[in-house]
Amino acid sequence: MILIISTCKEKLHEKEFVEPIETILKDSGKKHFTRHYTNIKKGDLQNAKKIIITGTSLQDNEYLNNLETFSYLRGKETLLKQTPILGICAGMQILTLVEYLGQEVGNLNVKANFANIQKKQLEIGYFKEEFKQEFLGLQGKQEVYHLHQNTFKIPKNYETYTLSKTPQAIKHTEKPWYATLFHPEVRNKELIQTFAELT
Amino acid sequence: MKLATLFSGGKDSTYATYLAKKQGHEIACLISIIPENKDSYMFHTPSINQTETQAKHMNMPIIQQKTKGKKEEEIQDLEKAIQKAKKEYSIQGIITGAVESVYQATRIQKICHKLQLECFNPLWQKNQLHLLEELIKNKFEIIIIGIAAYPLEKNWLGKKIDKSFIKEVETLQKKYGFNPAGEGGEYETFVTNCPLFKTPISIEQYKDTGKEHSWRRTLHTK
Numbered sequence: 513m514i515l516i517i518s519t520c521k522e523k524l525h526e527k528e529f530v531e532p533i534e535t536i537l538k539d540s541g542k543k544h545f546t547r548h549y550t551n552i553k554k555g556d557l558q559n560a561k562k563i564i565i566t567g568t569s570l571q572d573n574e575y576l577n578n579l580e581t582f583s584y585l586r587g588k589e590t591l592l593k594q595t596p597i598l599g600i601c602a603g604m605q606i607l608t609l610v611e612y613l614g615q616e617v618g619n620l621n622v623k624a625n626f627a628n629i630q631k632k633q634l635e636i637g638y639f640k641e642e643f644k645q646e647f648l649g650l651q652g653k654q655e656v657y658h659l660h661q662n663t664f665k666i667p668k669n670y671e672t673y674t675l676s677k678t679p680q681a682i683k684h685t686e687k688p689w690y691a692t693l694f695h696p697e698v699r700n701k702e703l704i705q706t707f708a709e710l711t
Numbered sequence: 712m713k714l715a716t717l718f719s720g721g722k723d724s725t726y727a728t729y730l731a732k733k734q735g736h737e738i739a740c741l742i743s744i745i746p747e748n749k750d751s752y753m754f755h756t757p758s759i760n761q762t763e764t765q766a767k768h769m770n771m772p773i774i775q776q777k778t779k780g781k782k783e784e785e786i787q788d789l790e791k792a793i794q795k796a797k798k799e800y801s802i803q804g805i806i807t808g809a810v811e812s813v814y815q816a817t818r819i820q821k822i823c824h825k826l827q828l829e830c831f832n833p834l835w836q837k838n839q840l841h842l843l844e845e846l847i848k849n850k851f852e853i854i855i856i857g858i859a860a861y862p863l864e865k866n867w868l869g870k871k872i873d874k875s876f877i878k879e880v881e882t883l884q885k886k887y888g889f890n891p892a893g894e895g896g897e898y899e900t901f902v903t904n905c906p907l908f909k910t911p912i913s914i915e916q917y918k919d920t921g922k923e924h925s926w927r928r929t930l931h932t933k
Contacts, residue, residue, distance in 0.1 A: 522712070522829070522831075523734055524730070524731055524734050524736065524831050524833055525831065527730065527832075527833035527834070527835070527837075528831070528832045528833060528835040528836075531836075531837075532835065532836035532837075535836070535837075535838060569829060569830060569831075570820065570823070570824050570830065571804075571823075571824075571827070571828070571829045571830075572829075634824065636817050636820045636821055636824070637813060637817035637820075638813055638817075657813065659820060661824065697836065698813070698835075698836060
């Protein structure tokens with residue numbers, strides 16, 4: 513089953529950022545279940561063959577105040593090192609921050625560490641991005657939908673797949689963990705379908 | 712949260728309002744932009760003047776902002792209206808009925824970001840036939856008041872959205888690539904009753920104008 517982890521503070525935002533992903537998976541015949549990031553049980557992670565961490569609204573940064581809830585992603589010995597993960601926008605930020613912060617992810621004062629790895633980058637709407645190599649079925653120039661106001665530096669064990677100055681699609685060099693800054697559920701549904709088909 | 716809806720009187724913005732209220736949000740006010748240009752780029756125009764009547768039936772205050780309806784200038788008028796809602800009603804966010812229009816969604820997201828407001832789009836990327844089915848299931852009574860696409864004709868004005876309507880738009884979708892929810896401007900709607908209304912709206916009279924495959928029905932309501 514594919515686990516969808518909602519990062520939305522407001523449940524009403526799940527209609528915008530979670531339900532479209534659920535629809536793509538349902539239409540592809542892929543079984544899935546959704547949990548809020550504050551309500552993940554160990555059994556959920558064990559039952560997940562793949563994980564998608566969703567995006568959320570522009571104004572919602574609550575997940576950054578609760579990074580310790582993603583401790584299960586940290587370190588080399590994570591349970592999930594063989595589990596394909598796709599982080600979308602906020603999901604990408606979470607994956608990269610957990611990599612940077614490592615054992616410090618459980619430290620509630622880590623926000624102070626963001627300043628040197630976070631950058632303001634407001635991008636809203638359709639943009640053309642160029643993929644230097646195939647990324648979950650996308651290649652060449654593609655129109656993608658952006659809705660973000662921050663980016664984070666990409667950790668050295670993530671490879672960048674787009675030519676833009678701000679990395680838009682990255683993959684861990686050792687684990688099947690993917691992340692996009694753009695929202696594929698709007699314009700690039702095939703990316704999510706390709707991820708769901710990964711073996 | 713205290714929210715305001717960008718309200719056109721049509722099915723999408725009304726349904727988005729209903730979904731927000733159902734989840735416990737307070738709808739502090741509605742915001743309607745009244746374009747002088749009947750072919751406004753951003754704003755739904757047939758019978759937009761009737762939103763005041765709909766607001767009364769929902770017992771909600773409404774801010775009505777006029778705009779000349781010129782491309783991009785009308786965005787500034789929208790921003791003014793949202794700022795007014797923030798000042799007068801202390802809103803924390805905006806609700807829209809956007810389904811697929813990135814043109815609309817992008818512009819509204821930018822305004823909300825500038826004004827530090829949340830932006831809720833609960834119909835975003837929804838399957839449009841499912842959206843129509845949900846409207847019927849949730850007892851929305853909706854009529855067609857504008858058409859602007861082949862092969863639609865004058866006899867569509869006044870049509871109700873019901874199960875046979877859904878079958879008809881599904882056929883049109885397969886044959887012509889028709890947008891079933893009308894978000895491409897194929898048709899415009901007016902909500903006459905729904906769970907948000909204290910009483911249904913009655914249509915006292917109407918006037919149809921247009922030709923060929925472009926018609927609109929101007930309503931006078933109570």
